[in-house]
Each structure stands twice: as C-alpha cells, then as structure tokens.
Amino acid sequence: MAAWTNWSGFVRAAPQRSVNPGTEAEIVAAVRDGPAPVRVAGTGHSFTPIVESNGSLLSLDGIAGVVRTDANAQTATVRAGSKIHALGRPLYDAGLALKNQGDIDRQAIAGAVGTGTHGTGPTLGSLSSEVTAFRLVSASGEVLECSAQANADVWSAGRVSFGSLGVMSEITMSARSIYKLRERNWLMPAAVCWHELAKLRDAHRHFEFFWFPYADDVVAKSLDETDDEAPAPKTSEHMRLRGERVTNDQRLFNLGCTIAKFLPSLSPALQRMFTRAAMGTSDRVRWSHEAFPSPRNVKFNEMEYAVPAANGADCIQEIAEAVRNKKIATCFPLEFRFVKADDIWLSPFYKRDAVTISVHQFAGQDFTTLFDTAEAIFKRYGGRPHWGKMHTLGAREFEALYPKWDDYRALRRKLDPTGRFLNSHLRHVFGESDG
Ligand SMILES: Cc1cc2nc3c(=O)[nH]c(=O)nc-3n(C[C@H](O)[C@H](O)[C@H](O)COP(=O)(O)OP(=O)(O)OC[C@H]3O[C@@H](n4cnc5c(N)ncnc54)[C@H](O)[C@@H]3O)c2cc1C
Structure with missing residues (x-):
C-alpha cells in the first residue's frame, strides 16, 4: 500500500493497490479486476480529491510518448500519461505545437485534459477543447474509440470527465505549425x-x-x-x-x-x-x-x-x-x-x-x-x-450550472453502472449515494 499525496500535500490517499500499467491491455486488467474505486493519477497537480482512492490507483507514467503526428491534418496523437513538458520538443521536431498552454507544463496530458486545463487568450479554448479523439477504457474493460464520428456522445462529454467515464489511454490533439x-x-x-x-x-x-x-x-x-x-x-x-x-x-x-x-x-x-x-x-x-x-x-x-x-x-x-x-x-x-x-x-x-x-x-x-x-x-x-481546484459545490449546484448535467449523469451511469470510478468526492459531485 503506497501512500499518495497531491502536489500541494493537502490530499492524501492510501490505495489498496497501486498499479503502473505499461500497456493498454494492462490498463484494461487493472480497471476490470482491481478493487474499487479505480482512479488514475496524472501528476497530482489538482487540489480537489479527484484522484484520491482507497481502492486502485493507476499511474500511467509508463504509457507516454508521441504515437504519431499528421502535419497535413495538424494533429498529434500521444499516450495519455505523457507529461506536457515531454511533448514540446518531439512535436516541434514534427513541425507542430499546441495552440495554447497553461502556467506550467508538469501535468500529464490526460490529467490536464481531464479537468479542462487552460491558458489565456480570448480566441483560444482549453486544452480539452483541442482534443479531437481519444481511446477510453470503460468500467467493463471495453476500449472505446471516441471522436466526433465514433461514440460521439462519449467524446462530447469525455473531453472534460476527470476519470469519471473511464481511463484515457491515448489522446489526439489538434495542433498548429510551430511558432x-x-x-x-x-x-x-x-x-x-x-x-x-x-x-x-x-x-x-x-x-x-x-x-x-x-x-x-x-x-x-x-x-x-x-x-x-x-x-x-x-x-x-x-x-x-x-x-x-x-x-x-x-x-x-x-x-x-x-x-x-x-x-x-x-x-x-x-x-x-x-x-x-x-x-x-x-x-x-x-x-x-x-x-x-x-x-x-x-x-x-x-x-x-x-x-x-x-x-x-x-x-x-x-x-x-x-x-x-x-x-x-x-x-x-x-x-x-x-x-x-x-x-x-x-x-x-x-x-x-x-x-x-x-x-x-x-x-x-x-x-x-x-x-x-x-x-x-x-x-x-x-x-x-475548475474541476481540479478547490470548491464546495455538489450535484444540486452543478445541475443549475450545466445545461447538459442530466445527460452527463445518464451517460456516466450507462458506462459505469456500479460506480467503479467514483470515490467519495465524485459521489458528492454527482449526487450518487455510497455504493
Ligand atoms: C502549480 C500549478 C499550476 C497550475 N496551472 C494551471 C493553469 O495554468 N491552468 C489550469 O487550468 N490549471 C492549472 N493547474 C491545475 C492543473 O492543470 C489541473 O488540476 C490538472 O488536472 C492537473 O493535471 P495532473 O496531470 O496533475 O492530473 P491529476 O491532478 O493527477 O488528475 C486530474 C484528473 O484527471 C484524471 N486523470 C488523470 N489521468 C487520466 C487518464 N489517463 N484517464 C482519465 N482520467 C485521468 C484524474 O483521475 C483526475 O480526476 C495548475 C496546478 C498547479 C499545482
């Protein structure tokens, strides 16, 4: 049982099982067979307990690197555990760059995407808004290819889903030429x-x-x-x-x-x-x-x-x-x-x-x-x-803030009927009773 803390030291966790998958198949096994709740840690730069787990805690540090780039389509497909600071140079070598970034580059790309991490610029969206596709390991262990063309509802919802719909193994980002x-x-x-x-x-x-x-x-x-x-x-x-x-x-x-x-x-x-x-x-x-x-x-x-x-x-x-x-x-x-x-x-x-x-x-x-x-x-x-930063809101307040709240909850329940991905913080967020 390895103890885990977030970056600020405020959130602590003592998961029963810490898993470091090196392949997507190993993610599938950990999600399907590990003790719940199943949570993934990026680099722990969130301040809320959205990573915390006393069941399974996955680190995707071993699932990192650029899978492919497409200079014509201006996209880059990267493994979900890649640190943002490790992506800049290989993308530059391929003639590509992210359109915007936040204040730091320490996060795992899936962790940053998961909470809607953003920089500044009135014409520029968050990192999540540049995600054109991702692969998601769902609670049943099924791997879903998600994009505007395939599993479009999971894609629409999943770009900001902080591990509540499943574990991302690969992400495709829209990029631009170097600048x-x-x-x-x-x-x-x-x-x-x-x-x-x-x-x-x-x-x-x-x-x-x-x-x-x-x-x-x-x-x-x-x-x-x-x-x-x-x-x-x-x-x-x-x-x-x-x-x-x-x-x-x-x-x-x-x-x-x-x-x-x-x-x-x-x-x-x-x-x-x-x-x-x-x-x-x-x-x-x-x-x-x-x-x-x-x-x-x-x-x-x-x-x-x-x-x-x-x-x-x-x-x-x-x-x-x-x-x-x-x-x-x-x-x-x-x-x-x-x-x-x-x-x-x-x-x-x-x-x-x-x-x-x-x-x-x-x-x-x-x-x-x-x-x-x-x-x-x-x-x-x-x-x-911000999903990764301190707040005291719960389901009732979120329902009033998000027009698609009910759709999200229904999709989450469909993909994870027994709430394997829900820790107590997320149960509070989604208004789900203890499983
Ligand atoms: C010093 C500092 C500076 C920051 N600057 C900014 C900023 O400029 N802009 C901004 O918007 N935010 C900023 N943040 C917040 C930070 O970007 C977010 O909290 C981000 O989510 C942290 O990324 P992480 O890799 O540490 O993920 P974690 O905090 O470890 O995880 C975040 C969420 O993503 C989930 N997750 C991680 N990997 C996966 C995966 N493979 N599949 C599914 N879910 C996954 C986790 O379970 C969790 O729910 C900052 C935070 C710090 C501490």
Missing part, C-alpha cells in the same frame, strides 16, 4: 487595467494579469507571436529540469510567505513588495512550448472559477475589496485569464466565453476565510469551478 512568442511583463495601475481591459485583451494573443489585492498595481503579462529570433529549442530533459528548478526569486517568495504565515499583519507590505519584484524577465522570445510554462515551486492551494467574460473585472475587484476589508492574510496574487467558449458538456467554458479568476493560499496556511469569501462572490457571478 515563437514574445513575452512582456509590466506594472500597470489597477484602475488603468479596468479601463483598458478590452483593448489589452484584443491587442494580444495572450493577455493575463496577476493582482496582489493589497497593491495598487497589477502585474500584466502578454505573449504575442513573432518572427524574431529565438534561442534553439531545448531538449525534453532540459524542459523537465527547467520546471523543477527553484530560483532565487522563488526562495525569496517562499520566505516572504512563511513570514506572513506567522505574522499575518505583514501581508499587505509583503504583497506590495512582491508586486514590485514580480517584474522578472521581460521582453524575451522563445518557441511557444518554452514560452508558456514558468516554474511554480512555492507550494499553494488554489480555488478558481470561470465567470462570464463580461463580468470578470467586476468580480475580481469585489474579491480584492473583500480581502482588504476582511484583512485576510495571504501573500499570493489573484490571477485573471481569458478563455474561449466550447461545447464540452462539463467544461467550465460550456457555451460561454469566460474569464477565470484564481485565488491562491500558501500551502500549510489556512485558506478557509479566503476561499469561502471568494466562493460566495464567484457564486453570485454564476461562476463554474
């Missing part, structure tokens, strides 16, 4: 940010900002396509190591967060200091898969909701005001990003252009007041939570 991005970071008074937001959003392929709520300025970041020179692309091993590196900036940030945890009244002063220090490296050009991710090695827990795009600025200002009014101790910034609507049944972006707002708390520091305060505001804005 370079210029990164810029700058400080901007928050008031200017609200005034210019629509312009900033439309002027950049990727625009986002971070806001320490006790500071007057936001830290803005843009990424734009360029033909300018970029350093030669790194190896996959270099990219793996790059994401694990703890920089001096991160050491200082960790120290500041630790001080604020014990002396919470210092949070405002530290936040203002971090804002000035957050300028980091500005104006540099890199190949896309190297430009998107940044090392994030100061551990935290996180809540994120997607709210209708038009209300994003009001929502984040309310949250920041509430943090200041309640004098909540926290040293992390709020993060604000744009995501294009999609048609995936349980995607937070289902038929709705959205803004995502993330609220972080230093790992080991109490997040109750911060997250409760933010969640009450998110709910008023009709927000939908």
